[in-house]
Amino acid sequence: MPSLGRTRWLILIGLPLTLFVCLLVSQNASDSDRxxxxxxxxxxxxxxxxxxxxxxxxxxxxxxxxxxxxxxxxxxxxxxxxxxxxxxxxxxxxxxxxxxxxxxxxxxxxxxxRPALPHSKTLGFSRIYVISLASRTDRRARMKRIAHALGIELTFIDAAPKDSDLIKWIAERVVKVRSEKRRLIARARSVDEAELGGSTVGSVWLAPSVPWKINPALEQPSEETDWEGTDKVIWPSLKKDHYEGMDWVEYLNTRPDPYLTLKPDDPDLNVTSALWDYLDSYAARQVNDAVIATWHSQTRALHKMKENGDTTALVLEDDVDFEWDIENMWNTIKTFLPTEEKPREGSEPWEMVFLGHCWGAETSRGAYFHPHLYRSYAPRCLHGWTVSIAGRDRLLRQMSDPWLAYQLPVDTAVSTFIRAGALEAYSIEPPIIIQSKDTPSDIQPGLGSPWSGLLQDSTIERIWRHDGLIVPRHNESVMQRDPATRLRVSLTRRAIMQRWALGPQADSKEG
Known part of the structure; x- marks a missing residue:
């Protein structure tokens, strides 16, 4: 009986405890199901x-x-x-x-x-300049929309209208300089003047009257320039009394309001006919009113940087599109550029970087410490670029040579400086700024060339989707392939063939 009593007590105590534990387990499982x-x-x-x-x-x-x-x-x-x-x-x-x-x-x-670096309203530059005609309110509104989307601030620079008297005034002087330059070089070469011409990178029209400071590591073979005999030319001074003792370019750049004060002798001058180069059959490379206006506008941006004391600046045209993550991309890539504080063997401090470019075979010289950074080869287009103080001063000095200024499209001139080893330039490939080609061109008929380039994550496409608009599909047919695509394909094929020819040596070099 005593043992039975103990059993009864164990049952009375154990049963409620067991039920309590079961309820806890059940509640736990119920909670997990929810x-x-x-x-x-x-x-x-x-x-x-x-x-x-x-x-x-x-x-x-x-x-x-x-x-x-x-x-x-x-x-x-x-x-x-x-x-x-x-x-x-x-x-x-x-x-x-x-x-x-x-x-x-x-x-x-x-x-x-949040990223380690705080957001910069100028993407880390002193300023972001946008070259834009005052009359193109549609483009300015579009750029302001992009700026709002990216949280950045833009400073607009009024572009030179191609039909202004100022452009005719400049063109008259370019015609006179080219005529005299042709005569001097033909005599130095002992050839007929009709044999001189061409509008490509390294053209005779871009031969400098003052030797440039050259980095031998960047200089291309002399056969890539048409400057034979130009080093023997004694270039007469173009300083004139009616330019207040200055040459015509210096006089132009110091006028407080050149649009009002500089008038052409012939208001009806046909610039295209006067400067037509019969040795170049490609019409798009010929100098016309728009080409001269573009050179003047790009030069104004450099002068604005100097006036405002900018240490760096991003210069844009008003028809561009950005990678959505451009700030982080640029902040990463720029750390690999050579500077005074972080020099690299065989490299001078960077002077110019192309965040956007076209048709330049920019991968030709191989990647520069980052898979998307390359030493510039011959980039075309100036829709998205930055310069350092040294780069700004060098460009102004070389672009203000009165025997060279405005003789060809400004991007051809800049590419010539690069190929000659006279500018420490780098290109981001693929570009992180492209021409959008979605508004009428100020230079060519319609939207301009049919190739706009591609971005991984387009800012303007994000805006269009937000607005409920249909995003146009990129269409690059085999018969009308973007020249940049053809260049990349040919360069890749060439690299593969070189690797195949080297065989095991290529692997040992990489190792």
């Missing part, structure tokens, strides 16, 4: 207590039916991570759409983490 939210620093211990295992692609609750949550974490590191805030364990009956939303939880969490 989903558990792990928050703050308590998340890690709670997840461990429930038997959660986090792998490279999923997190599973093991105390019952499998529950999966896609994650970007790996193994034990994920369990201990502070980034498990707001992790949700989804019930098995969840819909596919809801599961997809939950799978982005970690990505969205990371998007909230």
């Amino acid at each position: 989903g558990i939210v792990a928050a703050g620093g308590r998340a890690t211990s709670k997840l461990k207590g429930l038997g959660l295992h986090i792998g490279s692609t999923a997190m599973r609750y093991t105390n019952g039916p499998a529950r999966w949550l896609r994650m970007g974490l790996t193994g034990e590191a994920a369990k201990e991570s502070e980034l498990v805030d707001d992790i949700q364990i989804a019930p098995s009956h969840i819909s596919a759409d809801h599961a997809s939303q939950i799978s982005l939880a970690y990505r969205n969490k990371l998007k909230e983490i």
Whole structure:
């Protein structure tokens, strides 16, 4: 009987305790079916207590039916991570759409983490200049919309109208200089004047009257320039009394309002006919009113930088589009550029960088310490570039040579400086700024050339999608392929052939 009494007491005490434990387990399982939210620093211990295992692609609750949550974490590191805030364990009956939303939880969490560098309203430059005709309010409105989207500030520079008296005044002087330059070089070469011409990089018209400072490591073979005999020419001074003792370019650049004070002798001058080069059959390379206006506008941007004391500046045309993440891209790439503080063997401090360019075979010289940074080869187009103080001064000096100024398109002149080793320039490839080709061109008929380039994540396309507009599809047919694409294909093919020819030597060099 005594033993029976003890048994009765054990039953009376043990049964309620057993029921209590069962209720706790049941409640725990019920909570997990409804989903558990792990928050703050308590998340890690709670997840461990429930038997959660986090792998490279999923997190599973093991105390019952499998529950999966896609994650970007790996193994034990994920369990201990502070980034498990707001992790949700989804019930098995969840819909596919809801599961997809939950799978982005970690990505969205990371998007909230701010970059190490604070946002700069000028992308890290002293200023961002936009060259734009005052009359093109459509383009200015478009650029302001892009600036608002990127959170940046723009400074507009009024471009020179191609039909202004000033452009005719400049053209008259370019015609006179070219005529005299032809005579002097023909005599130095002992050839007929009709044999001189050409509008490509290294053209005879871009031969300098004052020797440039050259970096031998960048200088291209002499056969790539048509400057034979120009070093023997004695270039007469073009300083005139009616220019107040200055040459015509210096006089032009010092006028407070050249549009009002400089008038041509012949208001009806046909610039294209007067400067037509019969040795170049490609009409797009001929000098016309728009070419002269563009040179003047780009020069004004350099002078503005000097007036404002900018240490660097990004200069844009008003028809561009940006990579959405351009700030982070530029902040990363620029750290690989050689500077006074961070010199690199065989390199002078950088002077110019092309964030945008076209048709230049920029990968020809190989990547420069970063897979998207290259020493410039012969970039065309000036829709997105930056210069240092040294680069600004060198460009102004070379572009103000009265025997060279305005003789050809300004981008051809800049490419000539680069090929001659007279400018420390770099190009980002692929470009992170492109010409959008979605508004009428100020230089060519219609939208200009049919090739606009491609971005990974276009800012203007994001804006269009936000506005509910249809984004046009990039169409590059085999019969009308972008010259930049053809250049990349040919350069890649050439690199593959060179590697094949070298055989094992190529691998040993890379190793």
